[in-house]
Amino acid sequence: MRPQVAALDSELLHALIAPPGYSPDFLTPRPTRPWMGFGEGLDILHATSPDVVRHDIEAAYHGAGHPLPAVLQDVRTRPGELLQRICTALRQYWETCLEPAWWPRARTVLAADIVHRARMLAERGADGLFADLDTRVSWHDGILTLRDQNLPPDFYSPGAVDVAGRGLVLAPSLFARGAFSDIVPDGPPCITYPARGLGVVAERTTDGGSPALRKLLGAARAQLLALLGEPATTSDLAHRLGVTPSAVSQHLSVLLAAGLVTRSRHGRNVLYERTLLGSQLCRRDT
Known part of the structure; x- marks a missing residue:
């Protein structure tokens, strides 16, 4: 895909991943329903508040002690315009590089993972569901624990979140190296985890x-x-x-x-x- 990427707004696309590997949170909106399509996610992205765009981009870079690259400098004075440029670049990347050949296989791998997890939950309960979700995840006595040994000890503040009655969203990903959580004050927490079958996406x-x-x-x-x-x-x-x-x-x-x-x-x-x-x-x- 590199030749196609080079013909796009590649400087901006590469800049959306900060040097430590972080990306601004607004770029990955939470799914609002099962089987949400790319277009729906892009609509959510379009509606992001300019203040959120500014905060998340600066947090991704400055939080790790890196200066903003020149292509992202407009986020300080014209975050709304930068957001529109980002949405256009992502749409072009999707249509040029991912949708034609990569997405049909990727979609099937993700769907198969969801089918597998649903089967494990139906047949073996929560113990079966979380048994092989990811090495960072464990389930014992009704408590779900998520640990990431690769992060510095002070990256997250240890603590407990009571999610009784709020539900839990599980989102398989073909880009996650390990499970990670997204906890919000209201609504269900979300755990993104590596999908089964990643190795066969390009097969x-x-x-x-x-x-x-x-x-x-x-x-x-x-x-x-x-x-x-x-x-x-x-x-x-x-x-x-x-x-x-x-x-x-x-x-x-x-x-x-x-x-x-x-x-x-x-x-x-x-x-x-x-x-x-x-x-x-x-x-x-x-």
């Missing part, structure tokens, strides 16, 4: 199933079944295989009718996954 599949499975199902359906060990959408499968979504949909319909895959709707996404029978076929075929 191009070469697994076409074994010769026996291809003879049984045909090459295309055997390959699809091999890919569906984790939930995936039609568009994601089409992207990974380099074919049209309609071609994938036709084969999925046959696998669904044969009881080899199942499908479920999650927000705007329809996810397909192998059934027990489909998984048994793949295992016997290895």
